[in-house]
Amino acid sequence: MMLVFGSSGQVATELRALLPDGVFLGRTQVDLAANTDIVQLIEEVQPEAIINAAAYTAVDKAEEEEVLALKVNGQAPGQMANAAARLDIPLVHISTDYVFEGSGEAPFAVDAVTGPLGAYGRSKLAGEKAIAGEAANHAILRTSWVFSPHGANFLKTMLRLSETREHLTIVADQVGGPTPAAAIAAACVKIARILQDDRSKSGIYHFSGAPDVSWADFAREIFRQAGRAVEVEDIPTSAYPTPAKRPLNSRLDCRSLAAFGMERPDWKAGVADTLTRLGVTS
DSSP states (O other), X not given: OEXXXXXXXXXXXXXXXXOTTOEXXXXXXXXXTTXXXXXXXXHHHOOSEEEEOOOOOOTTGGGXXXXXXXXXXXXXXXXXXXXXXXXXXXXXXXXXXXXXXXXXXXXXXXXXXXXXXXXXXXXXHHHHHHHHHTTOSEEEEEEOSEEOSSSSOHXXXXXXXXXXXXXXXXXXXXXXXXXXXXXXXXXXXXHHHHHHHOXXXXXXXXXXXXXXXXXXHHHHHHHHHHTOOOEEEEEOGGGSOOSSOOOSEEOBXXXXXXXXXXXXXXXXXXXXXXXXXXXXXX
16 A cells, blocks of 8 residues: 555646555645654554655745745655655655756756755755655656646646637747656656555656746647647746746756656656647647
């Protein structure tokens, strides 16, 4: 039985379908920002593996709530890793491309120098370091640009805007790999099961959709598949200021996935699947 932190988020929702016998702990069961004894909670459940799909994800709001973001994204994962080490079970933790500063055009390797641009990235990097510090059997899975039929995400925002707009300006100088939440969930389960038998694979991995694309071209493909006649105009990041700085280069080198017999998921196929599940026809 696997224990999943997170209940209603994009990846956690997909995990529910994959782990019908799993134990899922959402905000109503455990407050990761409070002084909850997460180690004791995990020891009471006695799972065979832990997947952390819970996170503080409000990138812009984190600039004002960094202390809160650090509790959820930094300190809580460290406690999960402490429990995993005590029970000698694997922990799979989802992290982000925001741990990098995003310069250049080359994909970031798993051992590339980190340098978050904002509070959210700093909080996620703190979580990575906390997990590594506990010497637990773990996989830190950095991903990017998550989308699914659930919750709030770029794909659903584009569909909503296309109902009333025929022209949209979208950032074109940020490039990364859109990643289906369903693919992330499947990867987490597979990795957790492999780590149960082979802890030598413990470490950091990158998992993002292929091929890399700009937000503007991502939007164009969404509209193409959905049959929406929306003109997309490219704009630079400087024309769309936000409280938190975004990395221009979110490309991730995912070659290390071969250790688990996996490749980058096809995000275009993921868009098609998501549109089908949303009942959107062209």
